[in-house]
Amino acid sequence: MQTHTHKVRRDLLLLWAVIAAVSALLVWLLIELSRQGAASQIAEARLHAAASCQAMQHGVHLARLESASAQAGWQAVIDLALREEPGSEGGFWRPGQGVFAYAFPTYDGTGVKRDPPVAELEKITATAELASRSHQLILEVRPGLREAIVFAACPLTQAPGTSVAWVMKRVLLIQAEVLNHLSLALALLIGLVVMSGAWLAWMLLRWQRQMAALMQQLAQSERMATLGRVSAGLAHEIRNPLATMRMKVENAMAAAPERYQQRSQSAFEAVLAQTSRLESLISSLLALTHPLQIHKQSVDLRAWLTSLTSLHQEAMTTQQACWKLSLSDSVVTRAQAQAVLDPDKMAQVMDNLILNALAHIPVGGEIELGLDSVTSGHLRLWVADNGSGVPAHLRPQVFEPFSTARSGGTGLGLALAREIVQAHGGELRLADTAAGARFEIELPWHTS
Incomplete structure (x- = not known):
């Protein structure tokens, strides 16, 4: 019974450990999905856009490009800065001239895209003008139903009317919305798993208390049953020698005078033999009840x-x-x-x-x-x-x-x-x- 109880407890603890491991895995998945949510993607896009804009700014200084420089030089700086940024497009803007250089190195369409996005040109210009006036990096986000667009603009110099490097990066919100829903579903699933684990832990504690009480009752029952068997066996073992001694003594007492001596001798021998048997019985019982002293x-x-x-x-x-x-x-x-x-x-x-x-x-x-x-x-x-x-x-x-x-x-x-x-x-x-x-x-x- 005790071995079976240990096996049941072990199996339940193993089940609880599996639930805990599943919960940990789901939490990890939820954290990873949360990093792919709309807010996380927009925040990551802002960081990439700012870094790309500053890379373009640094590239212009390294290449020593001037206003009269060839168009290819400006576009080469854009290509180098954005070629490792999928979905990012950018260019350079100058007051009074507007966008004078543009590139989209990771464009998925056919051919090379060299024309700035007309739909976003007004926002690009406004962001670039603000960066030119403030002489600092400007980050703007335009939200939408299907996508959000991150704009970054940074001035090339601190001089008034300076040219500006700009970067535009799109964030697909449909995918992010799906991820948000999936994250919510995972959060609910984690809650259910954690509740199941907590319920199982509570059940384990309750079963352990109940099992301890049952084991105590079983041990008491076994002790009483053993005591009953030992008592019955002991009564039987004692009754037989006593019956033998009584029979021998009664036969001797009832014997005729001429046979009294013979029967008395036989009775004495039977009494000694049965007494020896009882002593052996008592010694064995005492050996069972006394603590064993083992000398190895x-x-x-x-x-x-x-x-x-x-x-x-x-x-x-x-x-x-x-x-x-x-x-x-x-x-x-x-x-x-x-x-x-x-x-x-x-x-x-x-x-x-x-x-x-x-x-x-x-x-x-x-x-x-x-x-x-x-x-x-x-x-x-x-x-x-x-x-x-x-x-x-x-x-x-x-x-x-x-x-x-x-x-x-x-x-x-x-x-x-x-x-x-x-x-x-x-x-x-x-x-x-x-x-x-x-x-x-x-x-x-x-x-x-």
């Missing part, structure tokens, strides 16, 4: 596994069973198979798995102890047997307390083994096998 150290895994086999060799001989030790080459060559773990606690885990295997293998069976390197950072231990295996109905709760199919078992060994493995940062699982049972332990090589 570097362990030679091959020697450690060999010592485990020697401890159970007598039981294996009685069962006429044999060992199978499987060590992969990757483990043998890895720093002499050294790992960092608590050898005593992990030996307790392996002992429990080996005892389970001994209880289920047939006479002459086989138990396999294996060691392999899963990844560069994890190792895998396993205990496998060729016995009857774990019943299908017990597999889902095989690690739960009091879940056992072994005669005389408490069902606490595997639960405690799992706690020890988890304390090492590992995982204990029951693997799927065609026959028998195989318990696998996956641990980090260094669990510190």
Whole structure:
């Protein structure tokens, strides 16, 4: 449940990140479109017109053109100043003479355009006269329905009645109007996306609070359910020894005088055996409830596994069973198979798995102890047997307390083994096998 919750939260956060990225992209597009709007285009046209006019003014000074200079010289200055300015046309104006030089270097029509625009000639003259009188750059904008026209005029000298350089640049307002509408649509879209992101963020926060409350309730329910199962199992495990002791004692008390001594002796032995079983049960329960103290150290895994086999060799001989030790080459060559773990606690885990295997293998069976390197950072231990295996109905709760199919078992060994493995940062699982049972332990090589 918790893993599923993390996945849902991760997916929602990823969705929110995508919305944020889309919003950022739309904002960037809106900024770029705003730069193409009518006001921005007119402002940019004013800058280009002023720069072109001043370039023409500077070109005249460099070429040392005078009033009597050839027409070609004046037009050459215009061509040089405006050839990199699409849609810009310009010329020179002189008081009493009007426009005496004109050029449109980027004209789209056929041929070379040398005649000044008649429709705008009055505005060109007015702007040039103002620049000639004021001795400074003059910028004028004439708005229109389809286009706006920017006029720039700058005097060539500071002397009265000086000639003037002028530039005219057209700005298409139809395209700019479309861009304005598109910018508005994008702004609305950005607003919707931002609102969606904000709503999603609010939903994430609300779901997180609700999920935390649900997880708390679920944990409480799981604790109560676990407590119920443990209580039921504990009552069952305690009731059986008590019933056995009571039956033995009652039989001894009801025996005839000549058989009283024999039955009393049998009752005492049964009481001791069942008391030992209860003590084992209590010790396992205490081990589950008390915090585990893990004392890690570097362990030679091959020697450690060999010592485990020697401890159970007598039981294996009685069962006429044999060992199978499987060590992969990757483990043998890895720093002499050294790992960092608590050898005593992990030996307790392996002992429990080996005892389970001994209880289920047939006479002459086989138990396999294996060691392999899963990844560069994890190792895998396993205990496998060729016995009857774990019943299908017990597999889902095989690690739960009091879940056992072994005669005389408490069902606490595997639960405690799992706690020890988890304390090492590992995982204990029951693997799927065609026959028998195989318990696998996956641990980090260094669990510190």
